Amino acid sequence: MPHAEFVWPEEGLARIPDWVYTSDAVYEREIERIFHGRTWNYVALEAEIPNEGDFRRSFVGPTPVVVARGTDGAVHVFENRCAHRGAEFCRQERGNRPEFVCPYHQWTYDLAGRLVGVPFRRGVKGEGGMPPSFRLDEHGPRRLAVATRRGVVFASFCADMEPIEDYLGADILADFDATFDGRPLRILGYYRNTVPANWKMYHENLKDPYHATLLHAYLVTFGLLVAGNKSAMIVDPKGRHGTMASARPDKLEVAPEHRREMRAFHEGLTLADPRILDYVREFSSPWSVTMQTIWPNMVVQRELNTLGTRQIVPKGPNEFLMIWTMFGYAGDSAEMTRHRLRQGNLMGSAGFLGLEDNEAMKFVQDGLAKSRGGAAIVELGGADEGTSEKLITEAAIRSLYRHWREVMEL
Amino acid sequence: VSAAALLRLEIDEFHAAYCAALDEDRIADWPRFFAADAIYRITARENEDAGLPVGLVYCEGRAMIEDRALAISKTAMFAPRYLRHFVTNVRVLGTDAATITAAANYLVLQTLVDERTTIQQAGRYFDRFVRVEGHLLLRERHCVYDTLLIDNALVMPV
Numbered sequence: 410m411p412h413a414e415f416v417w418p419e420e421g422l423a424r425i426p427d428w429v430y431t432s433d434a435v436y437e438r439e440i441e442r443i444f445h446g447r448t449w450n451y452v453a454l455e456a457e458i459p460n461e462g463d464f465r466r467s468f469v470g471p472t473p474v475v476v477a478r479g480t481d482g483a484v485h486v487f488e489n490r491c492a493h494r495g496a497e498f499c500r501q502e503r504g505n506r507p508e509f510v511c512p513y514h515q516w517t518y519d520l521a522g523r524l525v526g527v528p529f530r531r532g533v534k535g536e537g538g539m540p541p542s543f544r545l546d547e548h549g550p551r552r553l554a555v556a557t558r559r560g561v562v563f564a565s566f567c568a569d570m571e572p573i574e575d576y577l578g579a580d581i582l583a584d585f586d587a588t589f590d591g592r593p594l595r596i597l598g599y600y601r602n603t604v605p606a607n608w609k610m611y612h613e614n615l616k617d618p619y620h621a622t623l624l625h626a627y628l629v630t631f632g633l634l635v636a637g638n639k640s641a642m643i644v645d646p647k648g649r650h651g652t653m654a655s656a657r658p659d660k661l662e663v664a665p666e667h668r669r670e671m672r673a674f675h676e677g678l679t680l681a682d683p684r685i686l687d688y689v690r691e692f693s694s695p696w697s698v699t700m701q702t703i704w705p706n707m708v709v710q711r712e713l714n715t716l717g718t719r720q721i722v723p724k725g726p727n728e729f730l731m732i733w734t735m736f737g738y739a740g741d742s743a744e745m746t747r748h749r750l751r752q753g754n755l756m757g758s759a760g761f762l763g764l765e766d767n768e769a770m771k772f773v774q775d776g777l778a779k780s781r782g783g784a785a786i787v788e789l790g791g792a793d794e795g796t797s798e799k800l801i802t803e804a805a806i807r808s809l810y811r812h813w814r815e816v817m818e819l
Numbered sequence: 820v821s822a823a824a825l826l827r828l829e830i831d832e833f834h835a836a837y838c839a840a841l842d843e844d845r846i847a848d849w850p851r852f853f854a855a856d857a858i859y860r861i862t863a864r865e866n867e868d869a870g871l872p873v874g875l876v877y878c879e880g881r882a883m884i885e886d887r888a889l890a891i892s893k894t895a896m897f898a899p900r901y902l903r904h905f906v907t908n909v910r911v912l913g914t915d916a917a918t919i920t921a922a923a924n925y926l927v928l929q930t931l932v933d934e935r936t937t938i939q940q941a942g943r944y945f946d947r948f949v950r951v952e953g954h955l956l957l958r959e960r961h962c963v964y965d966t967l968l969i970d971n972a973l974v975m976p977v
Contacts, residue, residue: 502865503869596871597871597872597873598862598863598866598869598871598872598873599863599865599866599871599873600863600873600875600969601863601967601968601969602968602969602970602971602972603968603969603970603971604971605971624896626893626894626895626896627890627894627895630893630894675893675894678889678893678894680882680886680889681882681883681885681886681889682879682880682882682883682885682886684883685883685886730968735873746872747879750872750873750874750877751877751879751883753873753874753877754874754876754877754878754883754887757875758875758969758971758972758973759861759875759876759969759972759973759974761890761894761895763972764895764897764972764973764974765895765896765897767971767972768896768897768898768971768972769896771898771971771972772898
């Protein structure tokens, strides 16, 4: 890629140039170095594929993969691309089957993604067919390394990745384990949406506690988050992952000294049915909310009692897909499940918080796409990086870009 | 005119009034189409087919429906937009003394400034109506959409 185009502003991490979000060349390098590089990518929950032969389609970066449970009980992840002509052969979203057959010429793969059958390999009546030198075990979709942690499945194109626990780091792992606390999960369902913005903005939005009290009037009006709540923006030592955490106060009201700064605050509005704000304390964690960004493609959402994973699937520099898997625990009572469903109104593309995030990111991408040569100002909290207990800081975004620039060599 | 045809007509009128409230941006009127104990849920067809209970929107009772209307009009941030609802293929599936069960196809078009009009949702309503003081009200509206991949944000109800 022509380097001259991609000069970082002299202010350093206090600026992020627009081309980070809009360049096709940068995006191609991200696939190679990040999604197909030394990263663990979220692909599924084990609760989605409990039995031998269970599978689901998924993605690593933009690349389609199949996640399947083999006859050995292990989880396998392999590219959803036939070795023959490249067809994306698994079209069913999820299901159970003994093997995968590409419908085009019926090349057949086992549950681990190994090529096990090629029709007419020896030809017909000794004529045609594959050359004798063609060996099944030398062909097949790329098979990925797999790691699982507390029922969460990660995959990597890199064969010698460190263990997932080391990849996450102790601080991120602590909150991850608070959500995936060993109770078996119950899948409640899926949301899917596009966001017409660069995929990194989703990470940045969840490394930006500043926006939460300003954009999300719902949170502040109904007292779920206010400036002054105990909170933290936790960052792993490499700056990739983050946990935006806050602890709900016992009393849901906004201190008068904070109201002036928060235009989003609407005095006097109350909910007719405030059950959506209820918090059943069920976690071993000081935080009532932890929104975790696991680099490069995962969000773990624990907002009170609404739980979910989000998978980021980039579609070029200007758009990504979000696949949300909402879950509870297998032992939940019927009322607890309904509580999680009611609280789910906060999340997703129609959620009181979710829709605003998606709209705000679209506004940013629109702004970048329609202008030239700009850069974002990332100066809240000075030049601080890493974990912070302040809300009004962009330290975690600077940490992310220190890491990104190192990996991208930009 | 048969009683069945009259009921069909009454349901058609109900859909038209419901859609007009949403298309004319009268979100505060939207809860009035529901009975006090109504369930309103929007979910993707993949969830419905798999028996998964999640709602992209999930309201238990008219109070929650009112709260959603309040949030949309008073707290939510979103770009200005026009919506246009179309309801067709209305079918009455069953009636008993208290309830009328019906279904219909729906289509919602969305128009944003600077952008082409898009299909925001294609789906099917599964409705249970009750009659309160002579008028039909929704005891349950279950919106199941085929358009699995939602374009960015679903701001208004369907």
